[in-house]
Amino acid sequence: MKSTTKKKSLNPEDWELATLDVIAHEGVGAVAVEPLAKALGVTKGSFYWHFANREDLIQSALKRWRSDDQMLIKQRIFSLDDPHERLKAWFFLSAEPSQSHLVYATLLADRKHGFVAKVLKEVTLERLSYLQKAYQETGMSESDAKQQSLLAYSVYVGYLHMAKTLHGKLKESENIQNYVHYVANQLLP
Amino acid sequence: MKSTTKKKSLNPEDWELATLDVIAHEGVGAVAVEPLAKALGVTKGSFYWHFANREDLIQSALKRWRSDDQMLIKQRIFSLDDPHERLKAWFFLSAEPSQSHLVYATLLADRKHGFVAKVLKEVTLERLSYLQKAYQETGMSESDAKQQSLLAYSVYVGYLHMAKTLHGKLKESENIQNYVHYVANQLLP
DNA sequence: CAATTTCCATACGCTTGCGTATTGACATTT
DNA sequence: AAATGTCAATACGCAAGCGTATGGAAATTG
Missing domain, CATH: 1.10.10.60 (Homeodomain-like)
Incomplete structure (x- = not known):
């Protein structure tokens, strides 16, 4: 800095x-x-x-x-009517480089501050419930939607870290686009 | 401590x-x-x-x-002949609580020590190549196996953090088992 | 213009932690 | 028994960083 x-x-x-x-x-x-x-x-x-x-x-x-972050997610994702489009927008947004993602990643690792854990949990549960709702709107049962949203969210979190860990081995633009399409194919009903 | x-x-x-x-x-x-x-x-x-x-x-x-960690992975997973069993063993091992996972999670977040980044990258690439090899042995093309192993690994990393973040909302034993089965169903060919 | 408020600089004392130097205690080797 | 090696305690000087207190400068208000 x-x-x-x-x-x-x-x-x-x-x-x-x-x-x-x-x-x-x-x-x-x-x-x-x-x-x-x-x-x-x-x-x-x-x-x-x-x-x-x-x-x-x-x-x-x-x-x-x-x-x-809440404002951005609402504008970019939850303003969309079609749940498929919403989920797709989530996958693309979650793969975009942004400071918000970086902040989120470091909060995930924080083990020492109770107030951090609290914010983190709230943000995470909120996002998960948005995802679950979207999956349900595509026709999934509540319990499948719950598991699927957790899975999709885990993929986001995993990707955050992989991008950093494998810097230089993941960062080619076509690889990212390929990956996001691959993920969307796997995780969209 | x-x-x-x-x-x-x-x-x-x-x-x-x-x-x-x-x-x-x-x-x-x-x-x-x-x-x-x-x-x-x-x-x-x-x-x-x-x-x-x-x-x-x-x-x-x-x-x-x-x-x-290398020794554990070799004993528990890569001693199995059947690639499907190997991948399943990976999903179950990756959801087991262990100090090794906790260490790995904190390494993922480290931004300050070059030697940490180096170890992390080596460990991660090694695991990814094991996973890719197993997916390929199930009959997947090399490029699909590559994406799938990255996806499966992202799920592991994501799960590491979700388990901690949502402590008390994820920690019911049946939920974990359900989730792992759900994931295996989604990510096993 | 004086009083008040806002923003800022600096000094201070304290804590935590690092690495180095020195000395001591005990065990092993010659 | 003396010499050497291993493990450990303590003192020291230094750095980074925290929060508090005090005083200064500039802007605003009455």
Whole structure:
């Protein structure tokens, strides 16, 4: 994370966005007030004006992340009428590179912060219920839809990590497109 | 991690096993010499007798993890002749709780240590090639086997995280068995 | 214009943890 | 018995980072 141009005056959003950037690349544990301040071109005096402490900052950042992510999913996916199209849009969205996915991936691995586990669980259950609903609308029984949504979601989570782990062995554009089509074929009823 | 009974004298294996326990539960970044020493009932003087530094310890611990895991996979899965049985064994093994899975999950999230990325990639590629080989032996084309093994592996990785994230909502034994059967049905040719 | 508010810099004390140096205790070898 | 090797304890200096306190600068309000 590079130092930004010194800005006239910072607001809480500036801090939160910088925090999400750290979380995306290094996880919640790497969020540190002083290096963040340095990156933003200030010292920590102003940080403590805006936030009670480090955890307050992280919670605010995650709240923002969650809200933005919900909005994106609603616009891109759950505005579609046809459940098949919705599921397809999910597969394509889930394979797109984005900071949101990176943040989500690091939250998945967090073992130390109860508030992280809480946000993670809520976001995950919400997404799963959207997927289950879509599968049910295609005609699946409730119990099959439940298993299938869990499976499809596991594929998303797995893909998040595979893309990073096998960087350079997965990243050819045609391979990604092929894979997504393959997955959609396997997981769409 | 609790303090163990004070042992007469520690060997490198003691340190490595304690380190894997920390990695499993909190990730590589949480490995710290002094708390480890405390947990083992000694002070860090003897740590530095056995290991050059913290990284040396972590690398040794990961080397042990990798070696044990390879052995387990070979015994439980790749000793089977029938590729269908092998794949089924993989699905069941991958859903079993184990420290090895926990370690693997935290390695997946590590963004800070090049040597971790290296081990992770090697382990992952090795497992993928085993899976691909098994799918091919069931009669799949090479390119389908490749995609299918990536998909099946993504499901494993996804499941690792879902089990933790949705703790208490996934952990009923019948649900796990149902899920594994469901997955096997979907992903076995 | 003075008072208040907002944002910010800096000093301080504390904690955690690292690696190095030194010394001690015990076991093994010569 | 002396020398050597193994394991371990402790002190030390350093760094990173946290939160608190204090004072300053700029903007806004009355």
